[in-house]
Amino acid sequence: MARTVADIADFTPIFVRYDVKIAPKKRGAEDVSADPVLQAIARGVVDGDEDVVSDATDKAIAAKGPETVIDTLIAGMREVSKLWDDGVYFLPQVILSSDALMVGLTKAEDAMGGKATKKGTVVMHCAHGDIHDIGKNIAAALIRANGFLVIDLGSDVPEDTVVKAIKDNKAHLVTGTALMTTTMSAFAKISDMLKKEGVELPFVCGGGAVSEEYVTSYDMGVYADVAKDGPGFAADASSGMSWQDMRAKWNLVV
Amino acid sequence: MARTVADIADFTPIFVRYDVKIAPKKRGAEDVSADPVLQAIARGVVDGDEDVVSDATDKAIAAKGPETVIDTLIAGMREVSKLWDDGVYFLPQVILSSDALMVGLTKAEDAMGGKATKKGTVVMHCAHGDIHDIGKNIAAALIRANGFLVIDLGSDVPEDTVVKAIKDNKAHLVTGTALMTTTMSAFAKISDMLKKEGVELPFVCGGGAVSEEYVTSYDMGVYADVAKDGPGFAADASSGMSWQDMRAKWNLVV
């Protein structure tokens, strides 16, 4: 009589659990400060605990000033990124950390009497006709958590809205996300409109339907594979790197 | 106990024999002439019988003159095409008919003291680096059998050889066949070279790897799906139709 799945003792001829093989040892983050209050801020970020960050930030702003608080928040976030890179953290831990970070950041900025200088300005959107926005949202959270100003235009955004937002905000970088073959043509249109208006900046495009081949077929386009790379793109663009150089760095053009 | 394929009485839930459903009734060709010798030529072509065609042609050239023979040969071939269109004949019958036709044609042309006027001149080749030539050979046989002069350059043909042959022969049409993604780029090169030399003619391209999208991406390119269409392309080009009009007629460009 034929056996059932319950009778199989060893599944390795059918599949191999590589995830178990490569699972990292759980570990915590490094301390970022010897000061207990600052370390509490960093730990709150690492743990994604808004309450802890909120309390510790209040105390530290008074004791150390808002600039130190901001540095500490960023240092905490750096530890989070390391844990993610090593597979100890998954994305939700990173998002929760970035939520917590934003709580602290808002307070510190208020204490400074306005927005702190951001590392650069990024306009983000999903293509006209496209409502797939989760990839964009993740990228936005990560870029924001790395100290950039994000202008999120949302999804199903008309081309001229994007162009206007770029000009109005003097953006260093614009990003587009599309998950449908029939919406991504909006990117080429935006690129043309920008050219006509004499605006030139890197236009990082990603999303399931979008291919490197397509994105590199119009001017300014730089293809993004994963949301994780968002902060890297923002940093390059803000530092003044041209779209041509960014394309050469990030894309493997054939 | 599980049954075996031998126990299955009715396969229609697994597959349906549409070929049996649509199989045409066998039928012969229509007579093309009341004259028994001319009809023998036509019948020889229809049957793909070189000997019959040869004998009847000898007699008919003397009795009716070579032009009538040529007309009869072509009329016989027209019957062959009808049988193929209706699924009564398969390709080999058509090729054998065209072999037989060529025997008669050669004799008739010799009797006229040289090549009879052809309907037009077609240069054919397989792309540089590509040795897949069976599709081209079939198309060549069909085009030839329809009264066109075919200059077959063979396979793995360098680009400049093609361009030279077009100019030397004042071709009405050039065709290219490629079955590999890494050889079909030769077509775009040929198109460029022709443009540079100020030569413009329809460039019909086909073969497994070649897509309509690709062929219509360079000037002069007209995409060919099946060898059967070869004579139609040759007729259009010889009648002076532009490549733009041929593209509009034969291709469904998106």
Add this chain to the structure above:
Amino acid sequence: MPKYTSMAYKSWDDMIFGTAPHPVSIGIGPIELGKKHVYPQIVPHPRPGSEATKEKILREYQRMTDDALGRCVALGFPGLVIEFEHIYQMTSQPEWAAAIFTQAKGQMQDYYDKYGLKSALVSTVADLRKPDMVHMRHSQELDWMLASFESTAAGGADVLSIESMGGKEVFDYAVQRQDIKGVIFGIGVLSSRDMEWLWQKIVATAKKNNITPGGDTDCARGNTAMFLAGGYTATDLPHTFAALARACSAARSLVAYEQGATGPSKDCAYEDPIIKAITGVPISMEGVASACAHSEMQSNIVSAVVDLWSNEAVEYHDMFAGSSVEVFTEILGYNVAQMNAAIELGTAKELRDINIASDKYRDVHGFMLSPDNAYEIGKAIVSKVDSYYLRSKAAVLKTADLIAADKKLVLTEHEREALDKARKEVDQLPDNEGDFVDMCLSEYKKVPGFDPTSYGY
């Protein structure tokens, strides 16, 4: 409408591909689903640029349809279901959609007349109501959708389906934070309520046009979680968490059938084995042949109880063998030929069990969709009939228990922690829907764009 209170089968072992307790006939031939036969379902998508004009898009659909039907005849496939998932430009322009459907139906009729090829056409209207942007019950987008259901039904569609969007705003927020409470609220409560409201309209349109109300999928939520979970090397979301989200999907997608849908279900509803166990409707599923559309960890096991076998979606383009539509029609056709051969041989259960063994322990998603487990989850759902919330919660708890209890299912430390954490959070949730909803309405106020009146609150 009453909710399901019992199972369609006495035992999971009675479930098998190609057979459903409540068969459905659709289209030309007709295609009979659930009567000892599995059919292929091809879903083609147009190329970029083809949406530019009505003429272009009609040509594109004409070609894709002809490719699919032609390949069936060339290879002897007995029948084919074609699904057009509307692109934005179709749902927002109902007369385009109508023209596309009328054209395809004409081609299908021609193939039937010439060869006897059976076929049917599914219209999946795009749900353009992005909940954080438009009101679910009053908006231009809703009007377009209803008009497109109507126009494609009149134009020749045989089945109406949708991937409805309710609860997506809350779900998206929650899934990114691994928050099981928000997932239950978004899928189990909000999406179910939206479906109850929307499906009455879809069923009415189908009835009026004398065609079939098909089904709905938790794609917008269940599949988002599943894609985020990804393969063994992904670190976007724990697989155990995605499996718990899928449990909610089953409680939620059931609503379509409670409102009068009869199947075939939507192909991308991976919760369908649970739905079939409860309702007995024929289900459409996608697996190995939908590798063109997305990667997944349960490509064989999902065929165990399928009635209609789909490729999810393939973009039209050229491959060595012809167009991608021809290629995937061919793959689907041979996949179902294998299943139908097994049915004719009397070894369907052997094939089913082989496919189960392939993936039951590869990943938790395949594990919970294994017919035995799917059946148990279904039982948990029908045991809590009085509340969308409670049946979702029951599904989640049962799924967590099944995962935790099976010794053959190996979990990494991170996966097990995610499971335990979610389980603990669910245990602490209120015992009745009212309390739960009050709690969530207050907590998820913070979600940008969340508007309770979209759901009748």
Add this chain to the structure above:
Amino acid sequence: MPKYTSMAYKSWDDMIFGTAPHPVSIGIGPIELGKKHVYPQIVPHPRPGSEATKEKILREYQRMTDDALGRCVALGFPGLVIEFEHIYQMTSQPEWAAAIFTQAKGQMQDYYDKYGLKSALVSTVADLRKPDMVHMRHSQELDWMLASFESTAAGGADVLSIESMGGKEVFDYAVQRQDIKGVIFGIGVLSSRDMEWLWQKIVATAKKNNITPGGDTDCARGNTAMFLAGGYTATDLPHTFAALARACSAARSLVAYEQGATGPSKDCAYEDPIIKAITGVPISMEGVASACAHSEMQSNIVSAVVDLWSNEAVEYHDMFAGSSVEVFTEILGYNVAQMNAAIELGTAKELRDINIASDKYRDVHGFMLSPDNAYEIGKAIVSKVDSYYLRSKAAVLKTADLIAADKKLVLTEHEREALDKARKEVDQLPDNEGDFVDMCLSEYKKVPGFDPTSYGY
């Protein structure tokens, strides 16, 4: 070298996928073929334009390789064989080929080190000797080929294979005219003689580099006939005629193993079930997952006795789910997971018989490759050991008899006429090779470019 005189199996029913009497170990891990396991074999092809420079082509192959290996790890596939079928630019530039193989082998080693993924690499040199254009035994093209075998063997290939070209000029002429005599001469005699000569060199190169001489395929002839025959609606060549050509292919492809090849065979050699019945070597086959490369009428049945399951070839491009290479690696991986699950469950024969039932009577090509018939054809071949001609003729006659005798196999009038005509012509052929060859050398003088000295005459 002696010719095969007996069968590797006592009965066709002993033949099954995943198991071969003479297993072979290749590559990193290693991949063990024929030892109760079926592996997937992905064959990627570079995009147009990527052949422009060495740097570009290396990048293209790097990506394709990484995509394939990465998808295996993401989904848990135990191992993978990668085959690079040389493009023209590789065989004609042996140092490009070497660099491509070295790079891929490094990637495979990295995946093994990091994840434990097993893999092996096949080098299929392009046979650039187009017989009507170049001499088969002395030409620049031959020199390139031998240098490429050498350079890829040194560069990391684990298996050397080829699709050799002998007899193609005569075959092409004959197949277009439905001339069975020319087919037997082209495939059975000329191609066999060319293989005998060429394979001694390939085996020597493999031995020298301590790797595996794989196999050869009658692609250039058997598959040309099969593609011309096409599906039910094609009218280029009768299917029965293509099936008779395939019978010759088996007699011909056997020569590689007689000269020392050990398998894995070449995937596109549809004659391989007959080869396996005779030789017992592990075979590579392609079927449902090679729909990307060509259409066929026997996609399931060809898996019945397979050891390595291939997609034939897929051009690198983007699909919704990732690259085409990722997509087809995924499809192959799940296909073999189904087979391996059946092996582990002890229901492999049930799965085999299901796949046989799918296609045995769909078309004559599937019919003759059904293991029972393949076995009979193999017996006819080994019964005529003294002559390439006679064993080809015996294979053709046996195939014609099997087709004519099976009442379940329905033929159209045209198909039956083609069969009867060929059968009659074969019956009238000479009884010994010398007479046959004399007759053919004189008759096929007319074939443009046919040069008997290419074959040692």
